[in-house]
Amino acid sequence: EKLIPTVVVRALEGKTIPVYGDGRQVRDWLHVDDHAEALLTVLDRGRLGETYCIGGDSTRRNIEVVRMLCxxxxRYAPANTPHADKISFVTDRPGHDFRYDVDASKIRDELGWTPRTPVPQGLEETVRWYVENQAWWQAIRDRGFTSERQGLSGGG
Known part of the structure; x- marks a missing residue:
């Protein structure tokens, strides 16, 4: 999902923050550093030919994550009004799954890996990074990347 960069960048640009449907879709959230560590753990200790699902054991509704980001x-980029006031509920994508959840018990039980970064801390660190590195993401925007909706016919 592109939820986090879309929310943060659009908020920093003063734009509305689109949330699909009513925001009740559930996702298993995992900090990128934890994901990278899990991949290295599998490379180091995993059994050849086995499949290991990597998950955060931290399911949350999208709207909850968006509100935490706001x-x-x-705190890091105050505006004239709370960022949550910019949330705009938009029509959900056709066929969008209501729940993405991962059973990470195998990597935990067999390889001893568990995520280290609690979701609130990871979101806080991510927002701070985007605020402190605006030149990095602005260069990407300048090359033509937009955070507009994807997955609808007719470009809508």
Missing amino acids: EALD
């Missing part, structure tokens, strides 16, 4: 944005 609270962090209010």
